[in-house]
Amino acid sequence: MIFEVIITTINADGIxxxxxxxxxxxxENVLISPYKPSTTLDNILASKEAVMNISDDVRVFAAALTNRQACSLKQANKIKGFRLADCLQHVELALIEKRDDAVRPQLVMKKIYAECHRYFNGFNRAQAAVIELAVLVSRLPMLPRDKILAEMHYLQIAIDRTAGENELLAWSWLVDKVHQFYAQAQNREQI
Ligand SMILES: Cc1cc2nc3c(=O)[nH]c(=O)nc-3n(C[C@H](O)[C@H](O)[C@H](O)COP(=O)(O)O)c2cc1C
Known part of the structure; x- marks a missing residue:
């Protein structure tokens, strides 16, 4: 099974x-598999640590894919890095093994500290729809335009029926990004 989370890391300067x-x-170990190149991969290899944040705030997912800052961070408890200030749970991780691969290495991370901060409210379809669109946005150059637009159209149903304010905002950032990407692609074709 794969679980969608937010990974926070720091670079050599602590950024x-x-x-x-x-x-x-x-x-008990967590496997993180970044496609190369990846800032997260570089940061984990340099610092040997990361934080896994379990969050139901889909703005954080959408913000990362649209170059926005939508979260505040707090110092982690046992490692040098940071965790999301507002999350359901955070787990501090130490790198114990790197399984190298030309395309997608696997980082084996050991849990060294975990803390629960809030209760899980239950599944929400709009949140799932935002995560799905965020995955599509992370693959915009690789996937056919028709597939992206058709899936976005279908996911809109869950947004219309079940979204709250955070989901609507996150969804709008991602939809804008999709439209921007195709507008720029059209411009490139015309040049
Ligand atoms: C829900 C979700 C899951 C993702 N999972 C992965 C993953 O397992 N590996 C990966 O390389 N990128 C994944 N991505 C894409 C990354 O978030 C990001 O766009 C990029 O590939 C990693 O870049 P960075 O480490 O330079 O920030 C995922 C994106 C989303 C929205």
């Missing part, structure tokens, strides 16, 4: 980086 990742579990 934080916030990115959505799909992680999996191997026993």
């Amino acid at each position: 934080p980086h916030v990115t959505p990742f799909g992680v999996s579990y191997e026993g």
Whole structure:
């Protein structure tokens, strides 16, 4: 199973980086698999640590894909990095193994500290729709335009029926990004 989370890392100067990742579990360990090149990969290899934030605030997912800052950070408890100030749960991780690969290495991370901050309210379809669109946005150059637009159209149903303010805002950022990407692609074709 893959779980969509927010990974926070720091670079050599202590500058934080916030990115959505799909992680999996191997026993108690967390596996993070970044496609190269990746700032998250570079940061984890340099600092040997990361924080896995479990969040139902889909603005954080959409913001990372649209170059926005939509979250505040707090110092982690046991490591040098940061966690999302507002999340359901955060888990501080230490790198214990790197399984190298030319395209997508696997980082095996050991849990060294975990804390729950809020209760999970239950599944929300609009949140799932925002996550789906965020995944599509992260693959805009690779996927056919018709597929992206058709899926976005279908996901809109869950947004219309079940979204709150945060989901509507996150959705609008991603939809804008999709339209911007195709407008720029059209311009490039005309040049
Ligand atoms: C829900 C979700 C899950 C993602 N999972 C991964 C992943 O497992 N590996 C990956 O390389 N990128 C993943 N991405 C894309 C990254 O968030 C990001 O766009 C980029 O590829 C990683 O770049 P960075 O480390 O330079 O920030 C995911 C994006 C979303 C929205």
